[in-house]
Amino acid sequence: MSRAREAGFNWILGQVEEQLALGNVAAESLSVNERSLFVSEEEVFETKARGRKRTKATFLVSRLYTAQERLGLLVDGLLIGIVHLNQIADEVMAFAASELKSSSVEFAPDAEVKLVFRLEAGGARVAETSEKLASLLIELNREISNAG
Numbered sequence: 001m002s003r004a005r006e007a008g009f010n011w012i013l014g015q016v017e018e019q020l021a022l023g024n025v026a027a028e029s030l031s032v033n034e035r036s037l038f039v040s041e042e043e044v045f046e047t048k049a050r051g052r053k054r055t056k057a058t059f060l061v062s063r064l065y066t067a068q069e070r071l072g073l074l075v076d077g078l079l080i081g082i083v084h085l086n087q088i089a090d091e092v093m094a095f096a097a098s099e100l101k102s103s104s105v106e107f108a109p110d111a112e113v114k115l116v117f118r119l120e121a122g123g124a125r126v127a128e129t130s131e132k133l134a135s136l137l138i139e140l141n142r143e144i145s146n147a148g
Contacts, residue, residue, distance in 0.1 A: 004078070012081035016074050023062035024069065032057050072144045078138040086130040088133075 022062055031054050065073065096102045104120045 009078070012077045015073075015081075016017060016077040019072060019073055020065055024065050025060055025062045027058050028061045029056050029058050030061075031055070041147065059107055068144055072141060075141045075144065077143070079134065083130050083134040083137065090130075 081108045092105055093103075
């Protein structure tokens with residue numbers, strides 16, 4: 001991951017790390033004390049003393065990702081963050097060229113912020129490289145999925 005950081009992909013790695021910290025969240029049906037869903041802690045203890053009524057309830061549970069799932073998340077993040085963003089940029093530039101008759105587009109959050117993101121026509125080489133990278137990342141993701 002250090003090479004990805006060196007290449008300026010901190011924002012992708014940060015989002016992958018956030019997802020890993022959340023864990024793999026899924027809905028799961030659990031058997032619980034019926035009254036504990038709706039009453040205070042003191043009442044739950046009273047209920048236990050009188051006897052338990054159990055029922056099934058659906059909860060969101062989180063579990064740690066496996067090493068294989070972590071690698072898959074990283075590959076997905078790179079695929080979306082690099083390849084798909086390049087494809088979006090290509091679509092924006094195609095629109096700019098055909099509709100706006102422009103070879104560049106600038107995005108700025110507002111007039112007071114001195115940050116401007118500029119897209120310029122990059123030619124077929126960027127698209128070709130993105131397609132090759134996409135196919136490699138998709139193939140890698142397939143291999144990761146099949147390994148488990």
